[in-house]
Amino acid sequence: MDPLLSVENLTTVFEIPGRPVVAVDDVSFQIHRGETLGLVGESGSGKSVTAFSILQLLQSPGRTTAGRVFFQGRDLLTLPEQEVRKVRGAGIGLVFQEPMAALNPVMRVGAQIGEALRVHGLASKHEARDRAIELLRAVKISDPDKRVDDYPHQLSGGMRQRVMIAVALACRPPLVIADEPTTALDVTVQAQILELLRDMKTEFDVSLLLITHDLGVIAETADRVAVMYAGRIVEQGPVRDIFRHPLHPYTQGLLASIPGEARGDGNRSRLRAIEGVVPNLAALPPGCTFAPRCPHRMDVCTTAVPALVEVDPPHAVRCYLHSDKAEARRGPAPAAHATR
Amino acid sequence: MPLVEVRNLVKHFERGGGFLRAKSVVRAVDDVSFDIEEGETYGLVGESGSGKSTTGRCMLRLIEPTSGQVRFRGDDVLAFDKSRMRAARRDMQMVFQDPYSSLNPRMRARDIVEEPLIIHNIGARGERRDKVTELFGLVGLDPAHLERYPHEFSGGQRQRIGLARALALNPSFVIADEPVSALDVSIQAQVVNLLLDLQERLNLTYLFIAHDLRLVRHICTRLSVMYLGKTVESGNTASIFANPQHPYTRALLSAIPVTDPDAPRHRIELDPQSVNRDAPLREVATGHFAAV
Numbered sequence: 001m002d003p004l005l006s007v008e009n010l011t012t013v014f015e016i017p018g019r020p021v022v023a024v025d026d027v028s029f030q031i032h033r034g035e036t037l038g039l040v041g042e043s044g045s046g047k048s049v050t051a052f053s054i055l056q057l058l059q060s061p062g063r064t065t066a067g068r069v070f071f072q073g074r075d076l077l078t079l080p081e082q083e084v085r086k087v088r089g090a091g092i093g094l095v096f097q098e099p100m101a102a103l104n105p106v107m108r109v110g111a112q113i114g115e116a117l118r119v120h121g122l123a124s125k126h127e128a129r130d131r132a133i134e135l136l137r138a139v140k141i142s143d144p145d146k147r148v149d150d151y152p153h154q155l156s157g158g159m160r161q162r163v164m165i166a167v168a169l170a171c172r173p174p175l176v177i178a179d180e181p182t183t184a185l186d187v188t189v190q191a192q193i194l195e196l197l198r199d200m201k202t203e204f205d206v207s208l209l210l211i212t213h214d215l216g217v218i219a220e221t222a223d224r225v226a227v228m229y230a231g232r233i234v235e236q237g238p239v240r241d242i243f244r245h246p247l248h249p250y251t252q253g254l255l256a257s258i259p260g261e262a263r264g265d266g267n268r269s270r271l272r273a274i275e276g277v278v279p280n281l282a283a284l285p286p287g288c289t290f291a292p293r294c295p296h297r298m299d300v301c302t303t304a305v306p307a308l309v310e311v312d313p314p315h316a317v318r319c320y321l322h323s324d325k326a327e328a329r330r331g332p333a334p335a336a337h338a339t340r
Numbered sequence: 341m342p343l344v345e346v347r348n349l350v351k352h353f354e355r356g357g358g359f360l361r362a363k364s365v366v367r368a369v370d371d372v373s374f375d376i377e378e379g380e381t382y383g384l385v386g387e388s389g390s391g392k393s394t395t396g397r398c399m400l401r402l403i404e405p406t407s408g409q410v411r412f413r414g415d416d417v418l419a420f421d422k423s424r425m426r427a428a429r430r431d432m433q434m435v436f437q438d439p440y441s442s443l444n445p446r447m448r449a450r451d452i453v454e455e456p457l458i459i460h461n462i463g464a465r466g467e468r469r470d471k472v473t474e475l476f477g478l479v480g481l482d483p484a485h486l487e488r489y490p491h492e493f494s495g496g497q498r499q500r501i502g503l504a505r506a507l508a509l510n511p512s513f514v515i516a517d518e519p520v521s522a523l524d525v526s527i528q529a530q531v532v533n534l535l536l537d538l539q540e541r542l543n544l545t546y547l548f549i550a551h552d553l554r555l556v557r558h559i560c561t562r563l564s565v566m567y568l569g570k571t572v573e574s575g576n577t578a579s580i581f582a583n584p585q586h587p588y589t590r591a592l593l594s595a596i597p598v599t600d601p602d603a604p605r606h607r608i609e610l611d612p613q614s615v616n617r618d619a620p621l622r623e624v625a626t627g628h629f630a631a632v
Contacts, residue, residue: 042524043495186387187551191595191607213525216597220605239601250526257529258599259558270536271558273529277494 002073003030004175004207005054005092010067012046012053021281023049023062025231028308031175036201036208038222038239040215044278045228047211051177054209055092056084071175090120093168093206097180099160103152109136109163110148116170135166138203139196158189165196169204176200177209182217194221215254219243224314227251230279230289233308237315247317250274250290288319296321341414342375343513343545344399349373349408351391351398368394369405370569376513381539381546383556383563383577385592390566392549396515399547400432401425412513430460433506437518439498443490449476449501450486456508475504480534496527500534507538515547520555532559553596557581562627565589571621575628585630587614 012024024046031037041047053064056076069076071091076084088094096102104112113135114128123131129148136144139162152160161181168176178197182190198221201208210221218225218239225242227235227250235248246252253274276293279285285292291301300320308318349372357363369391376382384392398405401417410417412432420428436442443452453475457468476483479500490498499519506514516535520528536559538544550556556563557577564574565588572586584590591610598605621629 042526187553187597188387188591188595188610190597192609194597195607214597215525215599219599219601219603220597243599243601254525255599257526259529259532259554260599269558270533271529273533274526275530277496278524278526 001033003032004035004071005031005209006068006070007050007054008068008070010050010053010064010069012049012058012062012064015061015063016282019282022231022284023281024053024064027067027228027231027233029226029233029236031207031209033174033207034201034205035224036210036222038218038225039209039211039228040213040218040225041228042213042278044230044281046231047228048179050228051094051179051209051211054177055088055094056081057088086120089116089173090122090171091173091175093171093173093176095161095164095168095176095178095181097183099157099164099184100152102164103160103167105152108149108151109155113163113166113170116167120171122171131170132166135170136163138169139163139166139200141166156189157185158192161185161189161193162196165193165200169200169206172204173206175207175209177211179211180213181210183212183214190217197221215243215258227254230281230284232289232305232318234290234318235316236308237312241312241315245315247311247315247322248290248319249294249296249321253293253295343378343413344376344547345409345411346375346395346399347373347409347411349395349398349410350406351394351403352406367569369398372408372564372566372569372571374564374571374574376545376547378512378545379539379543380562381548381560383560384547384549384566385551385553385556385563386566387551387592389568391569392566393517395566396434396517396547396549400429400434400515402434426460430509431511432513433509433511433515435499435502435506435514435516435519438522439495439502440490440522442502443498445490448487448489449481449493452490452501453504453508456505460509462509471508472504475508478507478538479504494527495523496531499523499531503534503538507542510542512543513545513547515549517549518551519548521550521552528555535559553593565592567615568617570617570631572615573628573630574621575625579625579628583625583628585624585628585632587611587632589630 008028010024010027014021014023027050029037039047052058054069064077076087110129110132113132117123117128117131133144133148136147141147141159141162182193185193194217212218222239225239226233229250235251246255256272257274259271274293279289287302287304288306291297298320306318306320306323308316310316311322349369351369353366353368354363355366372395384395386392397403399410417428450472453472454468457463457471473483476486481497481500520531523531539546548560560577562576564571567588573580573589584593588610591608594606594608619631621631624630
């Protein structure tokens with residue numbers, strides 16, 4: 001079956017005079033129906049810009065310079081703005097990190113949920129209110145017929161995020177993009193929101209693109225994972241493969257740096273940190289962008305960008321450490337991992 | 341004798357109040373007690389609004405507590421007059437959560453680190469400059485960057501500047517309020533390692549305020565769990581993680597995301613009705629107390 005969303009070679013550049021910054025570099029991934037893809041990375045990795053590029057929400061000087069974004073058979077990047085607007089909300093719902101900033105503070109929550117429906121012509125004013133109450137009930141807000149008339153500031157952080165999810169689901173889109181949906185929340189509330197997202201997947205039959213920096217959130221929620229570093233996907237595969245057999249030194253480093261149970265209680269041993277700093281996107285090193293921090297760096301790493309290759313399909317990695325394995329599988333493939 | 345003793349600390353904030361409207365009182369910190377031994381890392385854990393940061397700030401009198409006692413090397417800090425408090429602050433320092441807002445953007449890194457030395461009238465100009473260079477090296481910053489402004493540093497580096505500033509006066513006790521939670525995952529471990537190294541080299545005692553339970557479990561020997569201004573559980577880290585007794589601690593520990601896709605998940609939801617707000621702490625195991 002065709003994937004619901006297919007992103008192909010997406011490249012987004014911030015055209016700052018004198019030093020264009022490539023924030024998203026040749027990113028490709030697919031999301032199938034009913035699937036959750038976790039897009040994980042640190043600040044500046046390009047994960048949020050990828051989401052904004054998909055929905056054409058970039059602001060100047062950001063511009064998508066290459067690639068295609070197929071959603072329900074159409075390339076969103078070539079659609080007129082008017083058509084893209086119909087996709088936002090109705091086709092692809094969006095949940096942001098900070099519900100207080102994303103919700104309108106002077107509008108009752110019921111009206112905000114209803115607005116989504118009315119903009120897309122899915123409900124009259126009267127029906128919208130009833131639908132809003134239903135949706136609040138669906139996202140497990142107690143007393144939905146009272147809460148529908150509340151303003152965002154009257155709700156707790158967790159409830160606001162539930163309202164955001166209700167807005168995103170209002171038009172029953174087949175895909176929801178959630179950008180750090182639990183980052184601003186306390187850990188117990190985070191657990192509740194993740195559970196809600198999992199429930200909503202079945203109840204509303206949606207697929208999910210979950211963007212986060214938290215590997216724990218990914219492990220609990222995603223079916224597949226794409227790890228981004230400095231604008232590129234460096235590793236991609238089923239969640240079990242990524243967590244059990246991480247191949248890229250960056251993924252390995254991220255997993256190793258998390259303080260875990262195995263290290264013992266209060267033993268104060270040093271954590272396994274990734275040395276160095278995240279590179280400046282305006283001055284990326286040549287070759288593999290992780291090379292300056294990589295414990296396995298080889299000469300070739302600083303000469304050309306390694307290709308993202310499936311070393312153990314569908315588990316793919318962008319690293320010279322594994323390029324021989326990929327070549328052995330394919331047979332002799334000249335310059336398979338040369339520069340793009 | 342413990343280095344720090346906190347006894348029945350209370351901080352109430354008055355809220356609202358106006359024409360014909362009664363004031364309400366928020367019990368941000370409500371009768372909190374704990375001891376910190378010299379050289380130890382003590383954890384203060386809880387969610388936003390639990391009062392953990394307010395407790396830390398009250399201990400240094402950055403805000404004045406409503407009542408209670410804070411003893412440092414046996415002396416009652418809350419009874420100190422202004423000049424005595426000023427002197428005491430040399431020995432008790434704080435590292436803040438957000439390295440973006442806690443450093444003055446108009447000051448060079450050198451001046452940010454030197455400022456406490458000037459305020460406390462320590463050393464001649466040349467000596468201070470040498471001390472700043474030494475501190476820069478101590479926290480793993482390149483002394484070549486001394487003349488830079490905060491915005492020219494990354495988040496992790498800024499947190500190092502904040503740490504250098506806190507260490508300028510050779511304190512023995514440092515309160516670290518969420519020192520790594522604003523940093524990228526790959527940088528967090530670097531800063532935690534630095535905190536551990538410095539503790540060993542300088543014989544520091546830490547109060548580590550955090551919501552990341554994985555981290556607290558790793559670096560703290562003992563901890564208190566706070567919930568709505570009260571300590572609901574305290575004691576040895578190992579005992580609390582192995583055998584949490586308070587319903588809130590159980591809910592909190594069960595909510596930690598596990599980086600294992602196959603790990604069984606037993607989420608425990610907190611039923612607020614099950615919390616007896618007035619239950620006193622009692623010893624449930626050796627060195628392990630819970631308000632149940």
